[in-house]
Amino acid sequence: MKNEKTLWTITRNFGDSRLMPELKTLLFCGNGFLGVQANAPGSSQTSGTFINGFYETTPITYGEKAYGYPGMQQVMIPLVDVLNWEVSKATASGYEALDISKGTIELDMQKGIRKTSCQIVGSDGSDLLIQEEVLTSLVHSQCLYSRITLKGRGKYRITRRIGPPNLESKESGDPRKMESLQKDLFRKSDYTVTSRGCMIEETTTSSNLSYRCTVCLDRFSRYEGIESNQYETLYQDIDLDESSESSRLLMARFEADPPSGLPSEKVRDEQKNFPMDWQKICSEQENYLKDFWKKADTIIEGKPEYTRALRYNSYGLLQSTGTDPARSGAAKGLSSGGYNGHTFWDADIYIQGALNNIDPRRARTLVEYRIAHLKEARDRAEELSEVGALYPWRTINGRECSAFFPAGTAQFHINADIIWGLKSFLDHSGERDILLKGGAEMLFETARFWAAFALDVPGKGYCLHCVTGPDEYTALVNNNFYTNLMAREHLSFAHATALELLDEFPEWTAKLIKQLNLSIREINSWRHIAHHFYLPKVEDSLIYKQDDSFLEKSPWDWEHTPLEKRPLLLHYHPLKIYRHRVMKQPDVIMGLLLQKQYFDKEVFASNFDYYEPLTSGDSSLSSAIQSAVAALGDRQEQAEDYFRKNLFLDLEDKEGNTDNGIHLAAMGGARIALLYGFAHMEISAGVLHLNPDFPRNWGRISFSLLHKGVLLKVHYDPSDQSVQLTADAPLNIEINETQIRLSKNEKQTVRIFQEIS
Numbered sequence: 001m002k003n004e005k006t007l008w009t010i011t012r013n014f015g016d017s018r019l020m021p022e023l024k025t026l027l028f029c030g031n032g033f034l035g036v037q038a039n040a041p042g043s044s045q046t047s048g049t050f051i052n053g054f055y056e057t058t059p060i061t062y063g064e065k066a067y068g069y070p071g072m073q074q075v076m077i078p079l080v081d082v083l084n085w086e087v088s089k090a091t092a093s094g095y096e097a098l099d100i101s102k103g104t105i106e107l108d109m110q111k112g113i114r115k116t117s118c119q120i121v122g123s124d125g126s127d128l129l130i131q132e133e134v135l136t137s138l139v140h141s142q143c144l145y146s147r148i149t150l151k152g153r154g155k156y157r158i159t160r161r162i163g164p165p166n167l168e169s170k171e172s173g174d175p176r177k178m179e180s181l182q183k184d185l186f187r188k189s190d191y192t193v194t195s196r197g198c199m200i201e202e203t204t205t206s207s208n209l210s211y212r213c214t215v216c217l218d219r220f221s222r223y224e225g226i227e228s229n230q231y232e233t234l235y236q237d238i239d240l241d242e243s244s245e246s247s248r249l250l251m252a253r254f255e256a257d258p259p260s261g262l263p264s265e266k267v268r269d270e271q272k273n274f275p276m277d278w279q280k281i282c283s284e285q286e287n288y289l290k291d292f293w294k295k296a297d298t299i300i301e302g303k304p305e306y307t308r309a310l311r312y313n314s315y316g317l318l319q320s321t322g323t324d325p326a327r328s329g330a331a332k333g334l335s336s337g338g339y340n341g342h343t344f345w346d347a348d349i350y351i352q353g354a355l356n357n358i359d360p361r362r363a364r365t366l367v368e369y370r371i372a373h374l375k376e377a378r379d380r381a382e383e384l385s386e387v388g389a390l391y392p393w394r395t396i397n398g399r400e401c402s403a404f405f406p407a408g409t410a411q412f413h414i415n416a417d418i419i420w421g422l423k424s425f426l427d428h429s430g431e432r433d434i435l436l437k438g439g440a441e442m443l444f445e446t447a448r449f450w451a452a453f454a455l456d457v458p459g460k461g462y463c464l465h466c467v468t469g470p471d472e473y474t475a476l477v478n479n480n481f482y483t484n485l486m487a488r489e490h491l492s493f494a495h496a497t498a499l500e501l502l503d504e505f506p507e508w509t510a511k512l513i514k515q516l517n518l519s520i521r522e523i524n525s526w527r528h529i530a531h532h533f534y535l536p537k538v539e540d541s542l543i544y545k546q547d548d549s550f551l552e553k554s555p556w557d558w559e560h561t562p563l564e565k566r567p568l569l570l571h572y573h574p575l576k577i578y579r580h581r582v583m584k585q586p587d588v589i590m591g592l593l594l595q596k597q598y599f600d601k602e603v604f605a606s607n608f609d610y611y612e613p614l615t616s617g618d619s620s621l622s623s624a625i626q627s628a629v630a631a632l633g634d635r636q637e638q639a640e641d642y643f644r645k646n647l648f649l650d651l652e653d654k655e656g657n658t659d660n661g662i663h664l665a666a667m668g669g670a671r672i673a674l675l676y677g678f679a680h681m682e683i684s685a686g687v688l689h690l691n692p693d694f695p696r697n698w699g700r701i702s703f704s705l706l707h708k709g710v711l712l713k714v715h716y717d718p719s720d721q722s723v724q725l726t727a728d729a730p731l732n733i734e735i736n737e738t739q740i741r742l743s744k745n746e747k748q749t750v751r752i753f754q755e756i757s
């Protein structure tokens with residue numbers, strides 16, 4: 001077993017004062033509200049700083065525009081950079097910048113701090129250690145800290161340049177990157193120098209959003225304001241002739257939508273109360289994380305790299321999602337502006353799916369974000385001449401901004417994904433009050449969409465025509481299996497929930513039904529449609545068809561597709577790809593996984609085997625699902641291969657695009673594969689079921705999960721297939737079909753016997 005501490009840290013080296021591009025995002029720090037990329041000292045690279053959901057809008061230019069195409073793009077934009085600094089040494093003739101070109105950068109996931117260290121030899125031949133610690137507070141979410149410590153001898157000056165971000169992004173032709181931005185992002189920028197730092201307040205040109213950043217130094221020697229659009233330069237002096245080590249702290253407090261026109265005395269007053277006690281900030285951060293890891297940590301004995309990678313993936317979820325329903329979880333989290341900072345179904349399935357039993361507060365926030373945008377979803381349904389509510393495929397502010405409808409708006413499954421998120425949140429947390437706080441309304445309005453959209457085709461049942469499923473290498477098809485299956489479940493759940501609510505809260509529910517102009521007849525029609533939904537299937541076989549025509553298409557010619565032409569989406573016109581039986585990401589098996597209660601091992605195995613060779617894996621959302629379904633189908637070797645591929649996607653930059661941002665869906669996918677796949681987790685009739693079957697070559701596996709507020713700890717030993725369980729409150733649970741009643745803190749061990757195939 002590696003040294004315990006190294007399993008909590010991610011460490012990388014840098015040289016020439018430059019970070020490798022992927023390290024900026026891999027080692028970002030965030031707290032759900034604020035995100036800041038990794039920086040190297042003395043570097044001209046700016047580190048992107050993001051407020052979750054803070055965006056600018058730009059018009060979308062179409063060659064040929066049709067009715068209902070979104071008009072405006074939303075782009076999460078980088079804000080003022082406060083992590084640009086260098087150190088200089090006092091000499092007889094002034095200050096001389098030190099050449100800090102090499103160093104080490106380490107992300108500590110237990111402490112919640114990123115530390116950059118550079119050891120240099122000063123001009124007098126003595127050693128000087130320079131360290132920066134960066135912390136985005138999980139307790140004070142508006143606050144970002146940078147603390148610089150020098151160890152050595154001499155007099156030094158830290159120069160901090162509080163400046164605009166570098167907007168060098170070029171048109172790349174890669175849809176996964178951030179849109180290139182124009183320079184005049186802000187129509188208004190105010191800079192105020194205060195006695196302890198400075199304040200920057202900016203308002204975007206088109207979206208008209210404002211933020212304020214108040215920078216505060218603990219020991220502030222003097223300031224110098226330079227040209228207006230360069231913001232400020234701040235100095236902190238350190239005299240190491242008096243001691244051999246000294247630190248200087250900077251705090252930047254970011255507020256979204258701040259009260260405007262704050263008088264400078266008020267700023268000064270506020271600054272006095274800013275949390276600036278470093279020891280306290282660190283211990284608050286560590287305590288927060290202690291609590292998080294109690295629920296989120298997974299240890300796989302004998303596989304230290306897996307343990308560390310699992311921690312990194314869960315940590316990424318924590319850093320990129322918060323507790324403010326105005327902000328969701330973007331595909332790249334808060335690590336970059338990749339995918340323009342948009343929220344996709346990644347948030348409802350992969351991110352929330354993982355957070356449901358680690359951090360219900362964050363999971364709930366993701367549901368609340370959707371509820372908060374029901375109005376925009378209703379407007380969109382109306383714009384498309386549909387009924388009820390239709391959520392956007394990609395968005396920040398709740399409005400659709402996907403310019404390419406075949407792989408955008410046509411992914412109608414987003415409605416059912418959001419409701420899968422709602423249902424799974426309810427199953428895990430038991431917080432049914434969310435239904436009364438907008439959840440039921442969202443559920444009913446989105447169900448209405450399906451009820452009107454589905455067409456009853458004689459001989460088949462209810463069909464969905466002209467839709468795109470999760471597999472973006474196939475578009476605008478009839479009866480996509482995933483979409484039909486998820487819509488069917490959505491309608492059943494809406495019907496069942498309406499009846500339950502009528503029973504539990506008759507008056508409240510009757511009022512809602514009236515307000516939505518619903519009727520019991522309409523609600524009952526949801527059950528009828530669900531019962532008669534069509535699922536495409538190959539006759540006399542266990543194979544489900546991806547859609548009505550997919551299996552008839554000609555196979556992709558892999559033999560003549562050189563590696564340089566991968567991923568296909570960057571080298572072939574969509575129409576070429578759409579005509580072939582090739583998949584970007586799992587579709588049928590994803591549906592089987594999310595509705596696993598309806599299928600058995602043989603179905604998982606057959607469909608996994610059938611679709612695996614057709615899946616190009618060009619999407620980072622693939623491996624986790626393939627791992628989970630392989631595990632459910634008892635394909636242990638493949639399950640582990642895909643698990644590993646997914647787990648190290650960013651840590652090893654497997655797709656060569658981590659510089660565009662981390663892949664938050666894959667990060668959530670790691671836990672999904674672990675629990676829904678290897679541990680066969682399911683909740684049925686309110687009871688948690690587990691049937692762990694981890695690879696036999698793994699050592700003991702320890703993981704925890706929260707079920708309706710109860711913390712369950714599970715230790716599974718593959719050598720004798722025993723499961724040891726403890727819970728911090730009484731809990732009923734089923735292990736491999738054996739019902740168990742756990743009393744508070746009681747330890748129980750259960751032996752399970754998996755069939756060896």
Ligand code: IFM
Pocket residue numbers: 331339344345346470472619621665
């Ligand atoms: O949501 C995904 C989609 O499924 C595939 N393209 C990338 C999106 C963001 O991760």
